[in-house]
Amino acid sequence: MGLLNFLKGEFIEVVHWEDDSQDTMVYKFPLTSKQQIKEGAQLVVRPSQVAIFVYEGQIADVFEPGKYTLHTDTMPIFTSLSNWKNLFENHFKTDVYFINTKQFTNQKWGTINPIMMRDADFGMLRLRGFGVYAFRVKEAVQFLKEIFGSNKFFTVDQINEYLKSLIVSSITDVIAEAKIPAMDLATQYDEIGSLAMARINDRFDVYGLTITDFAIENLSLPESVEQAIDKRTQMGALGNLNQYMKFQTAEAIRDAAQNPGGGMAGMGAGMGAGMGIGKMMTDMMTDDQQASAPSNQGNTQPSGIACPTCHTTVPEGSKFCSNCGYSFMAKCIQCGKELPSGSKFCTECGASQVTEKHCTNCGEVVEAGAKFCPHCGNKTE
Template sequence: MGIFNFFKSQFIEVIEWTDQNSNTMVYRFPVQNNEIKMGASLIVRESQVAVFVNEGEIADVFTPGHHVLYTQNMPILTKLKSWKTGFNSPFKAEVYFVNTKQFINQKWGTSNPIMMRDADFGMIRLRGYGIYSYKVSDAAVFLRELFGTNSSYDTSSIENHLKKMILSGLTDLFAESQIPALDLAMYYDELSLQGREKMKERFAEFGFDITSLYIENLSLPKEVEEAMDKRTTMGVLGNMNTYTQYQAAEAIRDAARNEGGGMAATGAGIGAGAAIGNAMAGAFSANQQQTAPSAEPAKIVCPHCQAQIRATAKFCPECGNSVQKKKVPCVNCQAEINEGSKFCGECGAKQITEKKCTGCGAVNGPTAKFCGDCGEGLDG
């Protein structure tokens, strides 16, 4: 009976893996020197793939479900072992369970700053960090390229390499985008999507699919951030002269509240008051100089040489011509009006600029009584 139980224990009848560690990527089923019984049950749970390996060569891959092992559903292994039809004896093979779920919240970050050229600040050093997620999309490629013959494999085994891949791609992406440092926060989502697309091909080389990538923060060196804060403060303060006056007034108020006694305190107060008074005087005078409008005389354009001259001048100092408008008589009341006026300011009559001969069609002056070409009389 003991010998029977011994032989029975040599044959594996159920093959399955219950994942106890969420970061485990591959688990090798402990076959050791045992043999798998033909007709054994293979249980592959959701987010798992079972891979049979024969003498280091990947054979059949089983997706989630309950599988009964026969030669019919192991075509590659049957071919590799040259089994004949109806083979029913136990066999040896390595079984690997590959975890195909998403490995989320994987972190990336810059160990060294990224050198970039910026239009506002020149050369800057950029730091950043974020998270990404990935999963095994091709179990055969993953086992062939990374796993080897280990008994198990988890995310920490590949973490550093994937992080360096992401940083390399993002460094190139940031430099190509040419987005100003002040505007980077506006493009976190766009840069994250572009970074994921850029990483897909690199991850696929290891049988992975990068399912998400997020940029949580991009930061500049402390010196640059302080300069940005100062620039922001200047923009908030607005008019610096007004701010100086406010600061001087605050200083006078604080000095007036100083209750320290003694001649030394009095002298210090007088000295501080004089200094503050000078500062206020300078601030007020500077503000007045800045805000006082310049009283420049009005100017007009000379109609002859287009020079800028005073509006009260009667003759142009450049060309000497009169800049006063020529006076002509009104066609109706003979009052003097400016040449080119359309109506008379005295009688309101419309000013006729030309007379057209009804006989020959010639154009005559506004005061002509007879046509200069044919002599025909012109109507008023």
């Protein structure tokens, strides 16, 4: 009876893996040198698992999630590799690896050394960053070949440091190529993360891995640069610095005046403050007057025309003098239409408005309306 139980224990009838960990990526099914898998044994591959059979160092069959009965029909590759005469009549020996294909989330990444960045406003900067990412095994066979080999167990910690170095290298390239100003980095985390995720996946593919999520939690600048950015923000919020300085001066004068224990020093400070506030108020009034006063530079004389009767200056285009009522309008000598004073032709009928006459004594031309000749004094009318 004891021998029968021993023999039964040497043949494995069910091959499966119940994963009770959170970070195991590869699990090798335990087989001792005396144990072998029984022909017709059951293979159970749970969701988010892939089972790989390896015979004498060569990858044989790969099983996706499901339940299988192990015999010649279900294992054609292994059958051709083993080339046994009995072809599983009793049992066979092989290595079985279970690959965990679920997502490994909340993985941390961060910069050990600062990233050098060239900025248009601040020059060369040292940038540090950190965040989280998630990844999983996409190609189980490739992952077996490239990463874990023949280890019995393989966990996330065994590969995480290497993946971090790939991530930091990729995000460094992305930040350098994006040329985002340092003051705008905090508003571009999603855009930088998307670009970095595509770059990282190109490198993960080589190892049969894929990154499923990538997030930047913080990109921090040196303290001195952050202080400079804060000062720029304050200056932008203050607006008119001249008005702000005047306000600050008034506040300081008020505080000095409210100091009861100042003694002579307070008196001196008060006198100085009084002189300061007086000058400040004078400057403010001068500025306000200059801002509100109309500019008359280069135009000291009012523009307009002079009335021929009272010599009052009235705006150009006026029909009557505002002082004496003189009419600046003339009438066409032919049709009677009112015309601006000095018009040479009528705008209605086109008749010439210049009437010439000659002096009867000297023959010189005399302006229309003149009562005496300006040349000889002869009376023209």
